[in-house]
Amino acid sequence: MNDKDFRKPTEHSMKRRSHSHDYSHSGLYHITISAAKDLHQPLGHMAGRLDKPDGDSEAPHVELSPLGRMVEQELTESIQRYYPMLKVLDYIVMPEHIHFLLVAYRDVVSRNGKPTHLGQVIAGFKYGCNKRYWAMTGRGLPAGDNQAAEAGNDQAAEPPGTLCGKPGTGRVPSGWAAKPGAAKLEAPPLFDGGYCDVMPVDEAQLETQRAYIRNNPRNRLLRMSNRQWLLPQRMCVETHLSLRALKGYLQRECLPSQITEEIWQRLSERLLVKDGMVYCDRYGSDELLQRRLLPVVCHRKDAALHDTQLLRCMDAADEGDVLVSARIAKREQIIMAAVQKRAYPVVLIADNGFPEIFHPSEEKQTLCASGRLLLLTPWKYHYRKADEGITVAECKTMNCITQAVCRLRDDWWK
Template identity: 25%
Template sequence: MKEAQWQWQEPGTAWKGVCTYHVTLTVPSRQPLLGTLVIPQNDPSQARVERTALGNAVIDELYVMCKHYPAIRIYQFCLMPDHLHAIIRVTKVMDASIRSVIRGYWQGVKKLGRAYTLAVSTEASTSAFPSELSTSAVPPESSTLAFPSELSTSAVPPEFNSGTTPQRKTTAEESGWAFPIFTERPFIRPLSRCGQLHTMMHYVRMNPQRLATKRLMPGFFRVQKGIVIGGCSFDCVGNVALLHAESYDVVHVRSAWVKAAEHGDTQTLRDYMNSRVLKARKGVLMVSPFISPQEKQVMQVLISELHPFILLADNGFRDYYKPSDALFDACAAGRVLILSPWPYDASKRHISRADCVNQNNMAEEFCNAMNDIH
């Protein structure tokens, strides 16, 4: 990971002040070392993650962090099989920066991971983490730290869960038995914009349900590559059957209509937006990058009225991609196809005007090509 990705806040922002943060810790190999997803009766709404011993210990380490830094409060967390989401609040100015606090947490869970691999490699008899590592702040369901019966942590030093730096290497490290699990630094993002905290808490809470939905309906969430339409190659996520609709039309709100509406002439803009919904109700498939606020309003109506549509994305699809919020539910129901002709670019943060023009032109060309085919 580049050092630039460690810069979590904008220049000039106080690292030690009052703020709320979203922290994500990931097992880079994506192995389900932290828990197992359980889906009772194949119902995603009932999905839950049953924690492994390592998962319990990673959660305990959060409470150890709060014990060392009383100014920090945990608003919400969700442990997934291969990653952890936590929303934390710094309630008053601290002597240490949040960056150094989270780095200390990371160092603690790195030692947990090494202890876990040691336990796996030794394949010895049942052994629990030392009882003194559990704190009174830990919820009862998170306080049991026994590894599975076939594992052993008898060689784990008692200080490995304390968040402190060990005075010497452990037997595992000296012998070369243990290897790191949490090799990537946690990602932390400040939640400072209006409504951002509520959105993120909903996102964190829905993680098990969304993972369950993806597993039950893998076809709608698998990235498919190299789909050629009108001479252009696209990667896509969603329902490819939408490429066989009878007719297509574009949603492209012109800036002149928006400017006219700002000066009181709303008729043209209102008529155009209504026409997109009316066509969708007649079975025409709407296609758009849905960039402007007015285009997004049309998309929200399409979602709420359960009409299918195609979204042109301005970036490709990263590993483990999933749509967000209402778009996720529409994708699970087979009502959305997301297309992108570009590979994923991790550095891409903002869309330029040239990108907007290019995407709107692409939507026009896409509809023309698809209507010619059908």
């Protein structure tokens, strides 16, 4: 028996820490912490108007609840009070999560001078919020209970009376780690276990993160105002392409080594399929699907005609047709960029599925909300490593999907 057979499959998570980074040293971190899943927007609600500019009193913003104001105070005052080497640069308290940029100007140490790390700072911040949350909601602490810990990846925090934690001694499976004989705590935590961190590596990435935090309320209100467009719609676009027809296409277009039975099996399991037919998830307005759709697929054999293809595509867009592409080949990217530069609407086929919580870039959200972009994907979402590419069979599949959605061959422009 293979000694790996008994092991559980890897569960990928955005809350994993970087193994190559020492979180006790100086650095800059974009932290995201979510409220407990069973709490409905405990920190506030959205308000404002999309037509008002930033700085206006009616611009998109979050009306904080008492809990939200408490979390804001802990975030902006308590962390630096207990850790003078830390400072919150930017932050936003959203209805059910918070984002903040935290800078460590030097190595992180606790008030007693012992080295500690970012995880302990976050655990202590969450514990400080929990104590005030329980007090505000009348739950309080069980008598004689002097030790707390966050569920998941956070380690044990310091006793009540302090905000931020000391170096922990190990992971806590769940709930509180109480002293022997202490009453069991029934009060639920305010925050979900763990946190997500992103480390900007240069000024450009830092500005991107700051803009993301700053624009969170506007982007949220934008999605709320265009809910039918700015939430993934599942299995709602028929391609009229059967798995059998797709397999035949791949066998014609790929080398035998590129579409073996094993490769086909893995590929077909990733596709969105119902009753033997391939479907797509959608993000954006389906109104574009009601217009004449033209596939943009560039082949090496047509290299000498690429300029002609570009001109024909631009002419078609001028006439009101909508171009559809997976933008795999460089020439496909050039054509679609040229069309978008003229503010014409396009449909893009994504090479991965939409996760449960899907937030494309701010630019794409704006284009989708304005009806100038529609994202389609025939794939189920899967975690993809940074260095993981796509196979020839997957590229050919998206080219086939592009033509199926348009119901037109990719040589229409000739």
